[in-house]
Amino acid sequence: xxxxxxxxxxxxxxxxxxxxxxxxxxxxxxxxVVDPTGMHLYQPGFLYAALGKANGRWLARDERTLLRRDxxxxxxxxxxxxxxxxxxxxxxxxxxxFDYLVVATGARLVPExxxxxxxxxxxxxxxxxxxxxxxxxxxxxxxxxxxxxxxxPYKCPPAPVEFTLMLxxxxxxxxxxxxxxxxxxxxxNRAFTIESASQLVQPIMERRGIGLETFFNVETxxxxxxxxxxxxxxxxxxxxxxxVPPHRGQAVIEASGLGDGGGWVPTDRATLQHRLxxxxxxxxxxxxxxxxKSGSTAHFEAPVVASRITSLVRGTAPKANYGGRVMxxxxxxxxxxxxxxxxxxxxxxxxxxxxxWHAAKWAFNRLYWATVPQGRIPEGRGHNxxxxxxxxx
Amino acid sequence: xxxxxxxxxxxxxxxxxxxxxKTAVAIKRLQPGELVEVLATDAGSVADFTAWSKATGNHLxxxxxxxxxxxxxxxxx
Numbered sequence: 001x002x003x004x005x006x007x008x009x010x011x012x013x014x015x016x017x018x019x020x021x022x023x024x025x026x027x028x029x030x031x032x033v034v035d036p037t038g039m040h041l042y043q044p045g046f047l048y049a050a051l052g053k054a055n056g057r058w059l060a061r062d063e064r065t066l067l068r069r070d071x072x073x074x075x076x077x078x079x080x081x082x083x084x085x086x087x088x089x090x091x092x093x094x095x096x097x098f099d100y101l102v103v104a105t106g107a108r109l110v111p112e113x114x115x116x117x118x119x120x121x122x123x124x125x126x127x128x129x130x131x132x133x134x135x136x137x138x139x140x141x142x143x144x145x146x147x148x149x150x151x152x153p154y155k156c157p158p159a160p161v162e163f164t165l166m167l168x169x170x171x172x173x174x175x176x177x178x179x180x181x182x183x184x185x186x187x188x189n190r191a192f193t194i195e196s197a198s199q200l201v202q203p204i205m206e207r208r209g210i211g212l213e214t215f216f217n218v219e220t221x222x223x224x225x226x227x228x229x230x231x232x233x234x235x236x237x238x239x240x241x242x243x244v245p246p247h248r249g250q251a252v253i254e255a256s257g258l259g260d261g262g263g264w265v266p267t268d269r270a271t272l273q274h275r276l277x278x279x280x281x282x283x284x285x286x287x288x289x290x291x292x293k294s295g296s297t298a299h300f301e302a303p304v305v306a307s308r309i310t311s312l313v314r315g316t317a318p319k320a321n322y323g324g325r326v327m328x329x330x331x332x333x334x335x336x337x338x339x340x341x342x343x344x345x346x347x348x349x350x351x352x353x354x355x356x357w358h359a360a361k362w363a364f365n366r367l368y369w370a371t372v373p374q375g376r377i378p379e380g381r382g383h384n385x386x387x388x389x390x391x392x393x
Numbered sequence: 394x395x396x397x398x399x400x401x402x403x404x405x406x407x408x409x410x411x412x413x414x415k416t417a418v419a420i421k422r423l424q425p426g427e428l429v430e431v432l433a434t435d436a437g438s439v440a441d442f443t444a445w446s447k448a449t450g451n452h453l454x455x456x457x458x459x460x461x462x463x464x465x466x467x468x469x470x
Contacts, residue, residue: 152414187417188410189444195437215448217417231417232449290408 002030003313004096006088008078008252010035010063011043013284013298014104015373020306022068023375025369028313031071032096034088041127042368044156044295047163047331050124050133050169058365059127066373076344078105081256083277100135100279100309103265105156105253107285107293111245114150120223121243124163125155136240137170142179143239146228150218151246152187153262155285156329158340160184160244161192161201165333167242172208183211185218185228185236197330197340197350204332204353218243227365247293249286264288269344270321281305291344292326299372300325329361337361398430399423405434405462413441416467420451423469428454430466431465438463 005021007014010033018031025031028342040063064073074096080089088096109125111117118203122136123129147164164184171177179185184191184205190198191205205212217231221241227281228243229235248254249263258274259265265282266275269291274280283305284298291297300322307320324344330353337357342348351357371377394426402419404412404453420429431442439456442465450470457464 119444152411187414188441189448193409215417215445217414231421290406291413 002028003099004097004276005100005102005182005309006096007031007033007102007104007115008081008088009033009104009106009284010038010040010066010073011104011106011284011298012295012372013106013286013302014102015040015063015066016299016302016375017102017104017283017305018071019066019373020303022071022211024306024310025313029309032074033063033067033071034074034076034078034090034096035063036075036077036091040066040373041364043125044092045365046124046127046130047159047166048365049127049130050137050163051166052134052137054365061369062306065223066369068374069376072156078252079255081252081258081280081282083256083258083274083280086279095254098279100312102305102309103253103258103274103280103282103286103296104284105250105286107247108246108250108263109245111150113246113248114218114221114243116221116326117150117243117245118236120221120226120228121241121245123243123245124159125244137167140176140240142176144181144237145240145242146183146185146213146229146236147242148185148213148216149187149244151244153293154244154247154326156328157193157292157294158197158328159199163242164210164225165201165204165208166331168210181211182209183213183214183236185230186212187215187217189214194340194348194350196348197338198352200338200353201330201332208333247285253286257290260288262288269324271308271318272301272322273308279331281309288327289324291324292328294326294328294371295328299377301325303375327363329357331358331361398428401432401444406422407433407434407435409435409437409441411435412438413445416442416445417449419424420467420469426432426449427469428465429469431467432459433463433465438465 045059058330077091122133192198199272267282267287283301285293304322308318311318328340332353336353337349338353340348448449452468
């Protein structure tokens, strides 16, 4: 009897884990991916879509075309996980039995949690939102633009900074920059959580006349007045407001009692096992790990999950550990970018923004579909760095 | 120094900027003058809480560290 492995979620983490398991275990495992849409989205592309630089096949593909032939795909929503009986209930009434479950369900946007956000703010964290924002920018003729986040944690921490810097370039290209006041709202006293990245980015913002409003934790938006208020008691006016919506874990995690208060899966930082259920693994945005929610995190975690499940199926001791490795590009506009590479033990030391890193990001954007989901980009050396009690700030 | 705090916020294990953001949410519900105790393990939290208190008109009364856990006492301004 092959081991039954069910993977919830057909994003980068779920797809790559499923393909690696099928490759490593062959007939010893039967792998099923459950995904409510059956479409795989390249979320890093949303930023470019909002600025009119990406569309179509660049951003979405049929998940089936990304999975190995022997991996099954169920285009269905999972509604309940029963850890004790090893079963996943599906929306249309069926169920799947599992010996091992991989939770790769990602994050859910909950803009309704901030009053006025849905009516008053734009976002680029969903494909629909990015396309709406693209239209709003096409109609934009100048005024006050505010960019920020409306909740923590959120995916791809550099994205608001990147969007601000790229929007500056976009507005210059349309001769609107001198008629626009552009400001980044930050929950901290700097542009970005990672200090070293802030030190790179803030001088660029200053040179380009981009404002920085510090300690501004968004509480409410008043769409009719065109204002946004912070927990700290400040209010700022806008003509265009771009806010990353608050995130939560998926409903199935909360319904199954598998998550914490935010719906995030309590996950062992090294083994990526659920802290209460040893046959359940989690990766990517779905976990409660204190590291970036990003595709690269899932990309580096997937080989660890696949290797550990392979060992368990084969009856050998699992050896692979996740060392907290993350790698993010950070676009600084004008065809330049930097890179943030770090793990649990090593904070990032980003290089000076250059054309090289921008070219690398573009190459990655283009190569993604043919390489990452299939496991053709090796995860590289050094991601098994031993875990220590240190996380980047 | 012993102080009577209204609430204790345990943010151990959370990474930057969650401790600051969650403190900002919690302190909103308090009356001026009330004290809040915050526990965190994030190494950047000392600098963050110092700057945050200054910028938001709250008062950082104490900050101590013990075996990797940072303790802050803040009086709502």
